[in-house]
Amino acid sequence: MRLCKIGWSMHEFGLIEWIRQRTPAAAGVDIGIGDDAAVCRLTAGRPLIATTDMLLEGSCFILAEAGPLRVGRKAMAVNLSDIAAMAGAPRFALVSLALPRDATASLAQDIMVGMQALASEYAVAIIGGDTNTWAGPLAISVTLLGEGHHTAPITRAGAKPGDAICVTGALGGSILGRHLEPCPRIAAAQYLASNYAITAMIDISDGLAKDLHRIIAASQCGALVDEQAIPIHADAVRLAAQTNKRPVDHALNDGEDFELIFTLPPAEAADLCARQPVPGVHIHCVGAITPSDYLLKRPTGTVALEPGGYEHRFR
Numbered sequence: 383m384r385l386c387k388i389g390w391s392m393h394e395f396g397l398i399e400w401i402r403q404r405t406p407a408a409a410g411v412d413i414g415i416g417d418d419a420a421v422c423r424l425t426a427g428r429p430l431i432a433t434t435d436m437l438l439e440g441s442c443f444i445l446a447e448a449g450p451l452r453v454g455r456k457a458m459a460v461n462l463s464d465i466a467a468m469a470g471a472p473r474f475a476l477v478s479l480a481l482p483r484d485a486t487a488s489l490a491q492d493i494m495v496g497m498q499a500l501a502s503e504y505a506v507a508i509i510g511g512d513t514n515t516w517a518g519p520l521a522i523s524v525t526l527l528g529e530g531h532h533t534a535p536i537t538r539a540g541a542k543p544g545d546a547i548c549v550t551g552a553l554g555g556s557i558l559g560r561h562l563e564p565c566p567r568i569a570a571a572q573y574l575a576s577n578y579a580i581t582a583m584i585d586i587s588d589g590l591a592k593d594l595h596r597i598i599a600a601s602q603c604g605a606l607v608d609e610q611a612i613p614i615h616a617d618a619v620r621l622a623a624q625t626n627k628r629p630v631d632h633a634l635n636d637g638e639d640f641e642l643i644f645t646l647p648p649a650e651a652a653d654l655c656a657r658q659p660v661p662g663v664h665i666h667c668v669g670a671i672t673p674s675d676y677l678l679k680r681p682t683g684t685v686a687l688e689p690g691g692y693e694h695r696f697r
């Protein structure tokens with residue numbers, strides 16, 4: 383953990399020490415925060431699963447509205463959701479903070495408190511990172527290292543025509559607040575991958591329509607989604623009252639639900655939906671993988687399904 387002192391009110395070693403003291407010793411960490419690099423061990427024979435995500439103030443959150451605790455929590459949560467999407471087990475995290483030059487030391491501390499709370503909930507050890515100040519807004523980058531659980535990592539590329547398409551929870555309207563407090567589906571993904579023949583999986587960061595499209599693009603097939611089977615979150619209904627859209631449009635296209643979309647043989651999906659074996663997670667079957675085309679079945683007929691969803695734009 384390195385700290386650039388320019389304009390920074392807390393002594394560099396003070397913040398590093400503050401973070402280090404709140405980072406408990408963890409299995410697999412030979413050398414954690416405080417040296418030039420961390421040294422860690424994965425479980426023997428398991429593949430490394432690595433992901434990184436950068437959250438930017440003004441684009442991914444508004445600090446004054448969300449507060450630093452929830453921003454720190456979200457920065458860890460979005461990475462956990464990506465490890466969940468591979469049915470992996472999260473292990474080690476590296477955290478980089480770019481702080482506004484006029485930020486107080488307590489901003490960095492509160493971000494870390496929010497992040498560490500979720501990290502310990504998911505048995506993730508924060509092993510290092512970097513902190514700097516600059517003239518721009520707050521930016522937080524978390525790199526999360528995980529490993530395969532008891533199965534090979536699940537990719538986006540294994541869906542086959544005939545497979546059922548399932549999701550792990552109700553969708554839409556997360557902008558009303560849920561996007562700041564996602565519940566990464568680590569345990570659900572591990573259970574599903576260990577007990578069912580999951581063929582492809584992704585987490586919903588940019589909306590059901592867009593993220594399911596990523597599965598069919600990677601798997602080189604199509605999909606038919608049954609509009610009436612899509613689980614609609616109460617927030618999507620509340621939001622639709624303000625936007626004049628239909629609640630199902632929010633469920634299809636809003637981002638940051640951080641639920642899972644996965645595919646599996648139809649008999650297994652029927653068993654899964656009947657048994658509902660994952661505590662706290664209700665699984666819904668929303669459609670089927672087809673050889674080609676991306677379609678939405680409405681009560682009035684079948685139409686083309688636009689990938690839609692949230693798009694990060696670059697100039």
Ligand SMILES: [Mg+2]
Nearest residue numbers: 464467585587
């Ligand atoms: Mg993802």
